[in-house]
Amino acid sequence: MSKVNLTIDRIKVSIDEGATVLDAAKKAGIKIPTLCHLPEIQSIGVCRLCLVEIEGSPKLQTSCVYPVSEGMLVKTNTPVLREARKCVLELILSNHPSDCSTCVRNLNCELQRLANELGVREIEYPGEKSKIRIDSSNPSIIRDTEKCVLCRRCVSVCHQVQGIGVIFPQKRGFETTIAPPFDLELKDVPCTFCGQCITVCPVGAIYEKEYIDEVWQAINDPEKFVIVQTAPA
Structure with missing residues (x-):
């Protein structure tokens, strides 16, 4: 070449x-x-x-x-x-929540890092935000559309790497969201819950569903013998 x-x-x-x-x-x-x-x-x-x-x-x-x-x-x-x-x-931050301290990606967020690197300290364009929708219908993954920055990284990895292709950009303009077809929930499409969308998401828009409290309850139960398995993905 x-x-x-x-x-x-x-x-x-x-x-x-x-x-x-x-x-x-x-x-x-x-x-x-x-x-x-x-x-x-x-x-x-x-x-x-x-x-x-x-x-x-x-x-x-x-x-x-x-x-x-x-x-x-x-x-x-x-x-x-x-x-x-x-x-x-x-402009991206103007449609993004500012509750960083309680976000699952706090201090490990690409958007937060970029804001620090580029010296963004205030939001200059306040106004209406996209509608919030949280999909926690399945046992593995939570989708929070309020935090989505529409980067489409999850779409690419789902289609090109995993070959599943269950999420797409939906609607247009200010109403654009990343979701399964017809705005269905993940439980209603053939998602394998591999977690690769979580891996590539730069913010806290897609994250693992936690069962920490349930695990602690099981560990502290003297009547139970606890075995833990983690997903390789």
Whole structure:
């Protein structure tokens, strides 16, 4: 495969033809923020956080889907980019709950980490939020649509990796949700409850159903002999 030579933040990079600007930046050791990107699985540019400046382009481009070309000049850390990324993140946060301290992903949340890295301290766009729906109909997984950032990572891993394909983007615009067809619950579709959607979710929108209290009750019951099994997924 032929090589493409480009310059990112004054660093010369040589990479295979067909690679993206994000791939080239990673090879050069340059970090570009992402939220929807899953290496080798999903590159759809929906989060808009990986914006870069490309010389000759009249607008900012999403680096995860923009292909490299010979002689390309790319900037990843300018005042315009920092402000654009901050604005995008503030818009995402404007439709996201702020109860981080009680969230299952507190201190292990990609959205929270990005807010800290980009210096987002206040929500500049308060207003109506999406309707809350919690699906706890099955014994394994809880879906909380209020916390969903519509990154579609769970959709990609369900379809492309597991080959099950039980969740999709539903409806359009402000009413968009990620759910099984016809907004059914997970118990009503052939979900295997493998948990891979939980693994790739960047926030607390999909998480494991806990039975900690029941386990402690069983452990403390002198009449019971307790055996614990964990899922390999």
